[in-house]
Amino acid sequence: xxxxxxxxxxxxxxxxxxxxxxxxxxxxxxxxxxxxxxxxxxxxxxxxxxxxxxxxxxxxxxxxxxxxxxxxxxxxxxxxxxxxxxxxxxxxxxxxxxxxxxxxxxxxxxxxxxxxxxxxxxxxxxxxxxxxxxxxxxxxxxxxxxxxxxxxxxxxxxxxxxxxxxxxxxxxxxxxxxxxxxxxxxxxxxxxxxxxxxxxxxxxxxxxxxxxxxxxxxxxxxxxxxxx
Amino acid sequence: xxxxxxxxxxxxxxxxxxxxxxxxxxxxxxxxxxxxxxxxxxxxxxxxxxxxxxxxxxxxxxxxxxxxxxxxxxxxxxxxxxxxxxxxxxxxxxxxxxxxxxxxxxxxxxxxxxxxxxxxxxxxxxxxxxxxxxxxxxxxxxxxxxxxxxxxxxxxxxxxxxxxxxxxxxxxxxxxxxxxxxxxxxxxxxxxxxxxxxxxxxxxxxxxxxxxxxxxxxxxxxxxxxxx
DNA sequence: CGGACGCTTCGCCACGCAGCGAAACATTCG
DNA sequence: CGAATGTTTCGCTGCGTGGCGAAGCGTCCG
Numbered sequence: 001x002x003x004x005x006x007x008x009x010x011x012x013x014x015x016x017x018x019x020x021x022x023x024x025x026x027x028x029x030x031x032x033x034x035x036x037x038x039x040x041x042x043x044x045x046x047x048x049x050x051x052x053x054x055x056x057x058x059x060x061x062x063x064x065x066x067x068x069x070x071x072x073x074x075x076x077x078x079x080x081x082x083x084x085x086x087x088x089x090x091x092x093x094x095x096x097x098x099x100x101x102x103x104x105x106x107x108x109x110x111x112x113x114x115x116x117x118x119x120x121x122x123x124x125x126x127x128x129x130x131x132x133x134x135x136x137x138x139x140x141x142x143x144x145x146x147x148x149x150x151x152x153x154x155x156x157x158x159x160x161x162x163x164x165x166x167x168x169x170x171x172x173x174x175x176x177x178x179x180x181x182x183x184x185x186x187x188x189x190x191x192x193x194x195x196x197x198x199x200x201x202x203x204x205x206x207x208x209x210x211x212x213x214x215x216x217x218x219x220x221x222x223x224x225x226x227x228x
Numbered sequence: 229x230x231x232x233x234x235x236x237x238x239x240x241x242x243x244x245x246x247x248x249x250x251x252x253x254x255x256x257x258x259x260x261x262x263x264x265x266x267x268x269x270x271x272x273x274x275x276x277x278x279x280x281x282x283x284x285x286x287x288x289x290x291x292x293x294x295x296x297x298x299x300x301x302x303x304x305x306x307x308x309x310x311x312x313x314x315x316x317x318x319x320x321x322x323x324x325x326x327x328x329x330x331x332x333x334x335x336x337x338x339x340x341x342x343x344x345x346x347x348x349x350x351x352x353x354x355x356x357x358x359x360x361x362x363x364x365x366x367x368x369x370x371x372x373x374x375x376x377x378x379x380x381x382x383x384x385x386x387x388x389x390x391x392x393x394x395x396x397x398x399x400x401x402x403x404x405x406x407x408x409x410x411x412x413x414x415x416x417x418x419x420x421x422x423x424x425x426x427x428x429x430x431x432x433x434x435x436x437x438x439x440x441x442x443x444x445x446x447x448x449x450x451x452x453x454x455x456x
Numbered sequence: 457c458g459g460a461c462g463c464t465t466c467g468c469c470a471c472g473c474a475g476c477g478a479a480a481c482a483t484t485c486g
Numbered sequence: 487c488g489a490a491t492g493t494t495t496c497g498c499t500g501c502g503t504g505g506c507g508a509a510g511c512g513t514c515c516g
Contacts, residue, residue, distance in 0.1 A: 013250040016246065092240075
């Protein structure tokens with residue numbers, strides 16, 4: 001949640017028109033997990049020919065929503081940055097009738113652990129964040145959420161590679177399925193990627209769901225993180 | 229910031245197309261301060277004839293972005309709810325080149341105190357939030373930010389009508405000009421409206437800027453809120 | 457070197473829709 | 487009741503743009 005620089009009508013309209021086409025929307029949504037995908041794959045995801053997809057991708061690129069990486073004869077597109085992903089996520093909020101059709105929907109795996117762009121969300125993300133707050137390992141100030149020294153130490157001794165060179169700040173991120181906050185922002189991303197490195201979490205081939213490893217669950221449990 | 233229910237391409241595209249027209253964007257932006265405005269005024273703000281505006285307003289209404297209130301021969305439109313305002317604000321973030329063109333822009337009044345939809349933002353909002361956190365009057369848990377009893381007491385004794393019947397939860401909201409968090413969500417809205425009632429703050433006829441009263445500044449100063 | 461592949465550019469068609477003026481409808485006021 | 491005002495509905499025109507196939511261009515591989 002943010003208050004924002006005053007957009008003028010043309011900037012807002014331009015942004016809207018980039019989203020206004022189902023084909024472009026499909027391509028953006030296919031990239032919300034943070035992956036980079038070649039143009040052909042995005043064309044297929046959107047259900048259009050490569051020719052049409054190419055035009056759409058250029059518009060999104062020119063609009064600053066996508067970034068391009070050329071690799072041989074493939075051209076990999078990804079979301080320009082985390083703010084674009086955050087914007088897409090936040091758009092969904094205006095579409096949700098507040099409390100409707102939420103709880104039991106989606107598969108159980110997705111509810112338990114998933115990525116919210118680049119950080120951990122779902123029951124596990126909420127429980128992890130609750131523990132950090134509960135044990136006073138996480139403090140809040142006006143710059144955001146930040147690990148206290150005690151938190152850095154305990155996470156590190158659990159096997160998580162936590163960098164304390166520059167203090168990273170996170171932000172609270174309301175969890176879609178749990179209706180509680182979890183940890184997002186740079187700090188959330190850093191801790192989540194440390195969990196990947198330590199093999200506490202594994203990515204699944206498709207979708208946003210994540211698979212906690214047995215070791216990861218044991219380590220988290222030792223920290224006091226329980227899934228009820 | 230939120231992770232979101234999975235929007236499909238058509239929902240996202242529909243939402244985008246509602247924003248994609250400068251006329252509609254202008255009308256939405258004119259309503260971001262939370263006011264209700266008659267159709268004719270919105271037509272004028274968008275620079276189109278009433279006939280065209282009527283069609284746009286209907287689309288926005290059908291799309292769930294606006295709410296309508298009929299009063300005599302006037303029809304007052306306003307943003308459907310706070311989530312719509314939040315969405316519009318968050319859209320601006322994707323347009324801002326991270327750290328550009330921010331600090332000195334806009335007038336000083338707007339930077340000092342303004343409304344972020346319905347709650348207080350700007351230097352004053354940030355300072356107020358920092359004080360609440362600093363004095364430990366505000367706690368954070370997984371449901372959000374919540375006043376502690378000591379905080380309720382001290383605010384009340386300063387003359388702010390703080391209701392403690394049901395604990396209100398706020399959320400952190402990144403301040404556009406200050407790059408620090410301030411207090412948003414239901415709690416932020418409640419405290420801000422209490423400040424209006426206590427005449428600590430006054431609305432200005434136009435725009436989002438707010439005018440703190442002399443008494444309000446004195447009371448806030450007594451709480452420890454300073455604008456440096 | 458030549459074919460396969462990935463992607464882009466080009467030219468074309470067709471649909472959607474924003475815009476307006478005119479007219480209809482509703483409400484208020486004299 | 488009739489005029490004035492605010493808003494909507496209707497019919498129309500013109501522009502923007504999404505879609506495709508065909509062709510062009512770079513890259514990889516045998």
